Amino acid sequence: MTANETRILIVEDEPTIARAVADRLVAEGFGVDVAGDGPTAVERARAYEPHLIVLDVMLPGFDGLEVCRRVQSERPVPILMLTARDDETDLIVGLGVGADDYVTKPFSMRELVARIRAVLRRVERPGTAAVADDAAGAVCIGSLEVDQRARRVRLDGREVHLTPTEFDLLACLLRNRGAVLTRAVLLEQVWNWADASGTRVVDSHVKALRRKLGQGLIRTVHGVGYSLDAAS
Template identity: 80%
Template sequence: MQRILVVEDEPTIARAVADRLAAEGFAVEIAADGPSAVERARSYDPELIVLDVMLPGFDGLEVCRRVQAERPVPVLMLTARDDETDMLVGLGVGADDYITKPFSMRELAARVRAVLRRVERSAALPETMLRVGPLEIDHASRRVRRDGTEVHLTPTEFELLGCLARNRGTVLTRAVLLEQVWDWAGASGTRAVDTHVKALRRKLGSDLIRTVHGVGYSLEVRA
């Protein structure tokens, strides 16, 4: 059973989320504040974290930063407001997806499965090592190096880089990236794509991913 950690300080919501995910076949544990969430993520070693932004102790953004600093783990962020700033900041610190309260349990379960599928799909790729210019992308260990130095990427950042690398030199539209990386077929969440591209540029350098304005992005290595 895949393990999920639910981090939510509102007991009613936490129990409802945990019960639905347990009914979907997951093993679930709950944490109710920032410090206990970081400690539980360390000891429970979940495959995915459902993480509320507003928490006592310290908030979900800080939880995400601390957890991702130790190991890349998929994070589905819960936000109480339909606020683009919350979404962008959450994605910027390493969240893989976000959902706005109030949400349906059916949608939450679908988002959880979509995030986990992305990780499983990447692990199943036959090409274990991909080299593009100064980059080495190791799908077996899910590690990335630039010029021999390891770079820490979140699971979605890794998926996005892998998609661009496998199609290097080809401009991929945001819609294609949303479908192939996020499993959001027909979606219009272009901010999610743009924010993750910004994160990759910050970590890998600004010289590898080219923006084609009004179209999308391409991974290119200049001679």
């Protein structure tokens, strides 16, 4: 999919920010639509069918977390959240209701575009990062079943919705089961980031996975990184 075939919905109630983001994304070749409140965002997501949503957390009508819940319940779509508060609880909740990544205000347009492209790349490569050499079918870890080819996860027989980023993170840990992966390695393999400046992104996504799949699946190795235990 080329940039000019990619539709992005910007949900931002500050007209100056919305206009600046829209202008930059149009200049980058993306198709753009804009909504300024929660109810309109849900309506535009339904009608416009964007490939990605840039979603502010603080909105009139209802907030971005509720927008995320409603949109994801109708049609899974990658979401990059904008937050003015560097609050870990807000970020974890956002990731837990279906956001793929977040950017904290104030942000540079260059960073925003890079994050958007990174999320889109992950969505456009189904199975590449996920399929291990021996992954002809589903892999079971206790009551957890991970179908890497279909990119589907079930827990106790119930399907669990993971965002593309969450699935890629789980698949990366599964491919390296038993090994401890540093945050820098995870950033490189899952996010395609060459530097280690986004370690908090890794931590927040691990916490979101634990909320959905249980606390005992991913082990924290303090001062090093994370591991999916071979015995789990």
